[in-house]
Amino acid sequence: MVYLNGTETNYNHAFIHYLTVPPTSTNFTGLVQGMNYYASVIAHSGNNSQESDIVSVRTYPAPVHEFQCFQNSSENIYCNWSLPIGVITDLFLRVFEGSSPLQNISISNENLYFIIRYPWGDQFSGLQSSTTTNTTFTTIERLKPNTIYTVIIVAIAGSLQSQTIESTAKTFVTAPPAILEPVKIDSVPNAVTPSSLTLTFNCSWFATTNGDLKYYTVIVKESAETTTEKPENKWPLSKYSDYKSGTTAVYQVDDRVYPAECKSPSSILPVTVGTGATNGGFDDGALKSNTKYRFSFRAYTYIPGTRSVRAGKQALFAETFFSLPISTLVASPDSGVLAGTAIGAMLGGVVLTAAGFFLYKKLK
Incomplete structure (x- = not known):
């Protein structure tokens, strides 16, 4: 027995009471982030010591x-x-x-x-x-x-x-998705002349999933064939001047900004070929009269500039199959020729009538 404050107290109880002091804590600084550390507590009493269980603690890692x-x-x-x-x-x-x-x-x-x-x-x-x-x-x-x-x-x-x-x-843009089936390209009624054709362009033909469509052009082929084919897969194609000189039957007209109306994929727009316009070094020259042509529309997500071409960059595009043949109108004779022809025909008729009359009188 021991006496605490004059009161008789059991020794073991007093020792336990001594060990149950309020817990303490400590902070460790200067540690490496993400490192795994081990810690334990060692209690000393005189010549006696006792170590607690070892615990493993890791610091949070730093971000990259x-x-x-x-x-x-x-x-x-x-x-x-x-x-x-x-x-x-x-x-x-x-x-x-x-x-x-x-x-x-x-x-x-x-x-x-x-x-x-x-x-x-x-x-x-x-x-x-x-x-x-x-x-x-x-x-x-x-x-x-x-x-x-x-x-x-x-x-x-x-x-x-x-x-x-x-x-x-x-990610970079790439060429529009390829058009796998022929589309129906028609001429607009009452918009056909001996030197031009107005075609229907359907915005649903080209998808923007690989990038916004920036430009388009019309590829023209003088042909009466009905085979299923696409234009040659290269850029640029021949110009109207090459077609005019007779060195090619296929050419591309001027590059045009992709229609703003195509924000609605269901839009159908009229596109005239043979306007005589010039843009970007390409001409949309007059078509021949009474001639059958086939047409393909080509849309671009990218057309390289001069410096880009020198760096080896290529245009990114997709095109439709060529249409069935569409014919321009027969050219009308000019007014002078028409008048001369009419007068000549009328005089010829008078001469024939007079000759017939004199022949009739003679026989009589």
Whole structure:
């Protein structure tokens, strides 16, 4: 027995009471972000000591630095970043098209192993031996042209994640989707002349999924054939001056700005060929009278300028199949010829009448 404040007290009880003092805490500073630490508490009493259980605690990892994504092609974007100071075990990227998740990319910082998962169930994995994926950059593939993508990245240490960093990039435009079936190109009634034709242009023929449509042109072919074919897949085609000189039967007219009316895909517009206009080095010269022509419409998402052509860039376009033959009108004789012909015919009639009269009198 011991006496505390003059009162007889059980020793063991007093010792327990002494150990149940209010708990204390401490903060550790200057630790490495993302590092896994071990801690324990050692209690001393005289020559005796007792150590608590060892606990494992990890600090939160720091986010990556200088995270940026860029256009790379019409089907992929390129992202790079700098690794954070501290310890990370993995990097995790999520790719969104609008609000829809598209890809999840996990990159191991320890063994250079990556996994790409898609919402529809596809999964790809492997070692980062190629240049498409690394711990400081990645090329995100299997994307759509002319589409904005958002990419977020987090650094992971154990089960802890860093602050989220975000970047956006847009894939390049590409040629409009190819038109796989012939479309019906007609001439507008009462708008056909000996030197021009007005055609129907349907905005639904060309889709904007690969980029906004900037320009269009009409390709003309002097032909009475009815075969199913498209114009030669090159840009530019021959000019009206080449057709006029007889060196080609196919030419393209002046480049025109894509119609604003086509904001409504169901719009049908009149387009006149043979106007005599000149634009961008191309002519829309007069057509021949009483001649059959076939027409194709070509729409562009991109037409290179002079410097771009020198750099090897190509026009991006799609076109319709050639139409069935459409004929211009027969040219009318000019008024002078018509009058002379009429007078000559009338005089000839008078002479014949007089001759017939004298012959009749003679026979009588």
